[in-house]
């Protein structure tokens with residue numbers, strides 16, 4: 001009896017460990033922020049009134065598509081992941097999942113994502129999610145990552161596709177506002193990633209991956225980070241003017257977030273080899289994107305629009 005129970009609980013534990021390894025392959029924490037950008041786009045596209053079922057299905061499909069892309073990236077990069085300190089414990093280099101099983105898992109996730117979006121949203125959103133997987137795997141991981149210091153500038157476009165998926169799922173098309181969101185994430189990616197790349201430069205150098213700080217050094221990288229961060233100010237405000245899809249609440253949130261980001265990038269430019277400063281800029285980049293998307297959601301809520309309208313009317317009367 002005792003043995004039988006121990007056997008069952010050991011089998012449960014083994015199952016949980018296997019499950020954990022598959023979840024780890026998908027890089028879940030990164031997926032969370034990708035989903036936040038998708039939800040932000042859906043909120044704007046639906047003017048604050050998203051169909052909850054569509055939201056749920058799109059986020060689930062986005063999880064599957066990003067999980068598939070990340071799993072293929074882990075599969076492709078398992079040789080260098082085995083050498084780098086940060087990635088050595090991933091399921092493939094550590095042998096907890098076989099390459100064959102990882103490939104089957106990635107294909108299953110891609111098929112599930114494409115099917116769900118086609119059935120519950122539309123073909124455009126399904127094709128966009130599929131193109132996200134392809135751009136990340138083919139353009140970033142295969143063509144650019146090991147060959148060009150501009151790898152994340154061009155390949156980073158993959159990470160900017162999730163808001164396009166969200167927008168297309170709601171409206172069935174892509175408007176200028178959707179492309180503005182795409183541009184914001186493309187411009188955000190270099191400060192996000194290069195701040196981290198300064199921190200883990202030696203790891204990338206060890207495996208010959210030409211990330212910007214490895215090729216041109218910390219000083220030049222931090223200067224580029226600063227310019228990309230500055231460019232986020234006009235890019236984020238495009239949604240307010242001339243696109244008129246966001247209002248004053250978002251504008252205020254965006255201005256504050258951009259101000260802090262520029263300050264962090266400036267600090268890094270003044271002390272480009274200070275790892276504490278680089279870590280702070282990297283962590284803030286994540287916080288920045290989360291709050292910017294939250295700002296989009298809050299601004300597009302009908303109650304916010306109503307309140308802002310009422311306050312504007314009062315101010316006009318007082319004048």
Ligand code: HEM
Pocket residue numbers: 029030033034037086140151152155156157158159160185189192193196286289
């Ligand atoms: C080509 C573009 C990008 C590159 C090369 C990149 C690279 C990285 C790397 C190497 C890490 C550390 C991961 C780890 O330690 O395992 C990271 C962390 C992170 N990235 Fe990116 N990233 C990119 C784009 C994005 C995008 C578009 C998002 C979401 C909108 C994102 C969200 C995150 C988040 C949330 C983390 C922190 C994960 C954690 O807490 O461990 N990244 N990124």
Ligand SMILES: CC(C)=CCC/C(C)=C/CC/C(C)=C/COP(=O)(O)OP(=O)(O)O
Pocket residue numbers: 027030034065066067069070073077087128129130131132133136158159160161162165
């Ligand atoms: C719509 C859709 C499915 C889009 C795909 C978006 C996607 C999965 C973006 C991921 C970006 C990312 C984490 C890059 C890091 O790769 P890396 O190889 O440089 O990181 P590593 O060194 O940690 O492996």
